[in-house]
Amino acid sequence: MRVTFVASEVGSGLRRNLTMTLAVIITVAVSLGLFGASLLVRAQVSTMKDFWYDKVEVSIFLCGKGSDTPSCSGGPVTDAQRDQIKADLESLKPIVESIYYESKAEAYQRFKEQFKNSPIVDNVSEAALPESFRVKLSDPTKYDVVASAFAGRPGIEQVNDQRQILDKFFRLLGGLQLVALLIAIAMLIVTVLLIVNTMRVAAFSRRRETSIMRLVGASNFFIQLPFLLEAAFAAGAGALLAIGSLMLTKAVIIDGVLAPSFQFTSFVGWDAVYTIAPIMFVTGVLLAGLAAFFTLRKYLRV
């Protein structure tokens, strides 16, 4: 195997077919960029899930003076009811990880803290806020167990799962990811078709060389190798561009803009980018290589 010979063939092939090479590089970059972006959104969702599910609680609001749900028809919660609820919660361990009782006073403190810059604080009195049990579950998806056991019980106004609010948000992100993924797949198909066509043109423009190679007994592998390497090289260049823009997105948009503006949540770390980058590269090069391989099998027969 003559490495320098193959390398010079690849180089001249790329130069001869410069416009097509550029087209392949750009489509690979765009499709892999979208592909990487969709993977990044997925990583973001999973980061946020880890972050938030760790913090979400099931809130069991107890009946207060003004509560008008049927379960509160007996008036505000009694001490006996409260003790019973607490005991029942304790019995649900280990599903229930920890239980925290929040009194009206504490609820008011938290409310004031949360809305300290808003005039709404002045209109709300301590008595208007319900006391509650804040229940942390060992597995946030087991919410149903708690809900079915406590919802509608006398003395309990409402059982609230914070996860449900988050899930709406995650579904939105999941939808975005799906859209990005679908566009990425469409673009990858376009890329494959373009590579197939590029290989056809390349095989045609070099039919003189390849026919001579065939005649003097060059192996199929040797005849196809420069073409395969060209496709892989163009795809690799496109993949590097896509990876570069993904890293730029992480550095400028996520770390530079989103993270400082939304400090209450966490964002994907560089580890996610480093996991996604090789996936993008391998996907691009492999896809191009396979597309080229099957095209060449058809156009460069022995």
Next chain:
Amino acid sequence: MILFDRVTKQYASQQRPALDELSVEIEKGEFVFLVGPSGSGKSTFLRLILREELPSRGSVWVAGKDLGKLSNWKIPTLRRQIGTVFQDFRLLPNKTVAENVAFALEVIGKPKSLIRKVVPEVLEVVGLEGKEQRRPDELSGGEQQRVAIARAFVNRPMLLIADEPTGNLDPATSVGIMKLLDRINRLGTTVVMSTHDSAIVDQMRRRVIELEGGQLVRDQSRGVYGYAR
């Protein structure tokens, strides 16, 4: 060297077979002219030897191998033992004479040191010393064909296939090419040459195989181009 055993070649797009139950044997070291009108099956005959086509029926043996049973990946090995020359030379216009010849060795993975040694040798054999750095378009037709022959011969094949090698050349130049092919034949390479050039065939007095309609109509050991044509 070459054995055609009741070979029929039927192309899908044609009604009449290109070769019809053809049986012929060519011994090692022979010089054979393949003659016959256009469409008589000469090209198919040569393509079958090169395993560019497979026979529809019968078998073709080259260098002791039944080509019908030769697996795809062994075809290059077969072709390395066969040199090929065409009417239209088939040189690479952007490579020099030396590079064109070297190309045949490069693509079968021969080391650079060997290429540097044998390319000047073979260019001397074909009479192109001093023109190594010329490009094909700077050469005459005869010289271009010599480059093509050098490329076919540089790997010292046991068989040389020449498909109307003098078809594009004037008679004087053709004589030079024939002398070269004769010399290569004397070096031990079997030569099979298809041609329409009656003067050459009559002059050389070698074995003549004549095809017509895909059938063997004449096989003469010291033949001429044709009867009273």
